[in-house]
Amino acid sequence: xxxxxxxxxxxxxxxxxxxxxxxxxxxxxxxxxxxxxxxxxxxxxxxxxxxxxxxxxxxxxxxxxxxxxxxxxxxxxxxxxxxxxxxxxxxxxxxxxxxxxxxxxxxxxxxxxxxxxxxxxxxxxxxxxxxxxxxxxxxxxxxxxxxxxxxxxxxxxxxxxxxxxxxxxxxxxxxxxxxxxxxxxxxxxxxxxxxxxxxxxxxxxxxxxxxxxxxxxxxxxxxxxxxxxxxxxxxxxxxxxxxxxxxxxxxxxxxxxxxxxxxxxxxxxxxxxxxxxxxxxxxx
Numbered sequence: 001x002x003x004x005x006x007x008x009x010x011x012x013x014x015x016x017x018x019x020x021x022x023x024x025x026x027x028x029x030x031x032x033x034x035x036x037x038x039x040x041x042x043x044x045x046x047x048x049x050x051x052x053x054x055x056x057x058x059x060x061x062x063x064x065x066x067x068x069x070x071x072x073x074x075x076x077x078x079x080x081x082x083x084x085x086x087x088x089x090x091x092x093x094x095x096x097x098x099x100x101x102x103x104x105x106x107x108x109x110x111x112x113x114x115x116x117x118x119x120x121x122x123x124x125x126x127x128x129x130x131x132x133x134x135x136x137x138x139x140x141x142x143x144x145x146x147x148x149x150x151x152x153x154x155x156x157x158x159x160x161x162x163x164x165x166x167x168x169x170x171x172x173x174x175x176x177x178x179x180x181x182x183x184x185x186x187x188x189x190x191x192x193x194x195x196x197x198x199x200x201x202x203x204x205x206x207x208x209x210x211x212x213x214x215x216x217x218x219x220x221x222x223x224x225x226x227x228x229x230x231x232x233x234x235x236x237x238x239x240x241x242x243x244x245x246x247x248x249x250x251x252x253x254x255x256x257x258x259x260x261x262x263x264x265x266x267x268x269x270x271x272x273x274x275x276x277x278x279x280x281x282x283x284x
Contacts, residue, residue, distance in 0.1 A: 064098040064234065068167040070261060074190050074246055078257040081248035091246065095239035099263070100232065101192065103159060104273060105134065107171030107228040118159070119231055124214075127222035132270050132279065134231045135210035139193060144249055144258060150241050155205050158193035158260065159233065171228040171273060189258050192233065194265045204265065204284045213270050213280035232269040232278075238262035 065073075076088045103119070111120035119134035136157035139145055145156050163172060176183075196205055211231075217223045237245040240262055248257040269281035 062097065064100040065094070065237070066099075067101050067161065067169050070099060070101065071161070071164055071167060071190065074164070074248075074259045074261065077244075077246045078189075078248050078259050081257045081259075082250065082253070087242065087244050087246075092239070092243040095237050095243060095245050097237050098234070099237060100234045101161070102169040102230040102232050102271075103161060104169055104171050104228050104230055105162075106226070107273075108176070109225075119229075121226070121229055123223075125216075128217045130215040130223055130226065132213045132215070132229060133210045134268075134270070135208065136194075136206055138208065139191075144260060147249060148240065148247060152198060153195055154198050154200055154202075155196040155207070156193055157196070157206055157265075158191045159231070160188040161190045161192065162188070164190040169230065187256075187258075189256050191258075191260045192263050193260050194235075194263055195238065211268055211270070211280075211282060215272075215279060226272055228273040229279075230271045230273055232267070232271055232281075233263075233265065234267035235263050235265045235284075238264055 073091060073094065077091065080087050105117070105119035106121040110122040111117055118137055119132075121130055121132050123129070124131050136159055139156040139158045140153055142156075145151070145153065166172065194204075196202075215223065239245055240247050245263075246259055246261050248259040250257040266284050267281065270279040271277060272279070
């Protein structure tokens with residue numbers, strides 16, 4: 001008969017089995033953790049939010065100067081000239097600015113026979129057509145230009161701004177008293193002038209040629225009497241030798257200074273007063 005193991009041996013066997021089981025359990029736990037670590041995705045950092053790209057700001061050009069603003073500029077220059085003071089400092093900054101001026105003409109009806117007006121309108125074709133004409137004055141040989149210096153100039157072509165005491169570019173509502181007759185008009189004192197040097201292109205010069213256009217009524221109809229027309233002049237302000245766009249002169253202390261704004265003429269058009277519809281236009 002085989003003898004059963006003694007109690008001490010049995011105890012050792014049991015302890016060995018327990019230790020073996022514990023070792024297996026520890027190894028299993030370690031393997032399981034290693035598996036989980038391998039399978040678990042590495043945490044990724046969230047991408048930083050990019051700041052929105054800023055659209056570059058393109059500064060808009062200042063609006064074109066109007067008749068009223070040009071007359072304010074002239075008023076300040078004339079006052080300084082009459083008082084013997086330096087021209088206003090801020091006016092040099094206006095050189096190069098765009099301007100748009102509407103010069104009214106024909107406010108009191110069609111031109112009279114023999115008129116030498118710089119701008120006029122008249123009926124033709126028994127009232128079925130209105131012809132328009134405007135031309136710049138030739139100021140090349142005037143005393144004003146001679147006193148400016150800076151020449152010689154191939155041509156100096158200018159327009160007067162009529163009734164500079166009015167900020168509005170409309171026709172005046174005041175009519176001539178038919179019994180009293182038309183009083184003498186005040187001398188012109190505010191002008192726009194384009195200066196062409198000897199090296200300037202002759203393409204932009206009018207050389208005495210007028211801008212002309214025609215408005216025609218539908219077949220069999222006649223045109224209503226207009227209230228007047230505008231010559232629209234656009235361009236940029238130039239600069240005289242002192243860097244300012246306006247120069248004034250006067251013959252004496254009791255005379256209003258005569259002031260001329262130097263311009264670069266870029267656009268001319270006809271339009272009826274009270275209408276934005278262009279009858280005809282010319283670009284330089």
